[in-house]
Amino acid sequence: MQIRVKCSCGDNCPEWAMIELQGMVEVQPQFQDRLQNLKIGVLCRPSSPETYTFTVGYHELTGTKMPLKKPLLVLNKVKEGGEEGGTGRVELEVIGIIRHRILFKTRPKALISTNNEGQSYSCIKQIAELQAQRHGELKRLP
Numbered sequence: 656m657q658i659r660v661k662c663s664c665g666d667n668c669p670e671w672a673m674i675e676l677q678g679m680v681e682v683q684p685q686f687q688d689r690l691q692n693l694k695i696g697v698l699c700r701p702s703s704p705e706t707y708t709f710t711v712g713y714h715e716l717t718g719t720k721m722p723l724k725k726p727l728l729v730l731n732k733v734k735e736g737g738e739e740g741g742t743g744r745v746e747l748e749v750i751g752i753i754r755h756r757i758l759f760k761t762r763p764k765a766l767i768s769t770n771n772e773g774q775s776y777s778c779i780k781q782i783a784e785l786q787a788q789r790h791g792e793l794k795r796l797p
Contacts, residue, residue, distance in 0.1 A: 660730070662749040671729055671751040674698070674709070675758045676716070698757075707757050713766045718759035727753040 662668065686693055696711035709716045729751035735744045 660728075660747045660749065664749065668749060669751045670755075671753045672720070673723075673727070673753050673756040674718075675756050677760050707759075709757075709759055710766070711763070714763035715766050716759040716763045717761060718757045720755050720757050722755055723753065729753065 680695065682690065682693070696709050699708050699710070700706070701708055705720045707718045707720065709718060728749050730747040731750050733746045733748050735746060
């Protein structure tokens, strides 16, 4: 069976990144059936372009951006024609390319409290303002 791979974005494929965590992310039972688009944390780049923080609940992880040895493609399976149960053509559409991974290999730091001057607060504030801009409701946070 031949599967065609097509790319409609030309040379400008969207860049994706892969997040690599040590250990396991366990989903609470009430979210088991709703994993798609489930927000598990906030990813920020607070200082340098190579250092990232990932805040999950009251835990903060610090990671570094690393290149992959070989890039990976993000594909979307598209079925064309054919009856149900019949043999339709299958194509794979390129929707992105992954060239980097963000590796979080240290134990998480516990966030007991967050003050207005803290790095975690400024990162969350930055994300909230970006989301407000996207929705046209820009409100400045203190």
